Amino acid sequence: MRDKINPIRETDDEARGLARELLTAATTAALGVIEPETGAPFVSRIAFGLGPxxxxMTLVSDLAVHARALRADPRASLLIGESGAKGDPLTHPRLTLRASARFFAREDGRRDALRAAWLGHHPKAKLYVDFADFHFVLFDIAGGLLNGGFAKAYALDSNDLRVT
Structure with missing residues (x-):
């Protein structure tokens, strides 16, 4: 019997750099949560950005299914990266993150800094960022998997993904 080939490469600076580029450039992400009513996976597209x-981070409304799901169970998965306009969509880099969500209350001392960072990424959000049902959510990253294209898969830990 042949040995199985491990498709995950050793993480290097190039992989870390690509993952950080994806995080920095992203304005949207796919968010995976567990729907509290059914226990089933639920995925939605969210606005995405980086905090100060x-x-x-993201900004969510209490009306959204994913907001209720994250309050019930903060475990989440994020998929970051867009397929290009041309070619096979699976050849474009993408980053999957395992994370835990933290909601910030309006009274939290960091809200002003989060608001400023968010509006730097999403200036049109100025129309609704201060609505009472909207809250900032930060994602504490446990780790992730970078697929940098064909035969370029890397396992990353939270230190590999730190953007400063």
Missing amino acids: EGEP
């Missing part, structure tokens, strides 16, 4: 300390 480089931490992944």
Whole structure:
């Protein structure tokens, strides 16, 4: 019997750099959560950005299914990276993150800094960022998997993904 080939390469500076580029450039992400009512996976597209300390974040409304799901179970998965206009979509780099969500209350002392960072990424959000049902959520990254294209898969830990 032949030995199985491990498709995951040793993580190097090039992989770390590509993962950080994807995080920095992203304005949207696919968010995977567990739907509290059914226990089933649920995926939605969210606006995405980096906080003042480089931490992944989003702005969510209490009306969204994914907001209720994250309050019930903060475990989440994020998929970052867009397929290009041409070619096979699976050849374009993408980053999957395992994370835990933290909601910030309006009274939290960091809200002003989060708001400023968010509006730097999403200036049109100025229309609704201060609505009472909207909250900032930061994602504490446990690790992830970078697919940098054909035969370029890397396992990353939270230190590999730190954007400063």
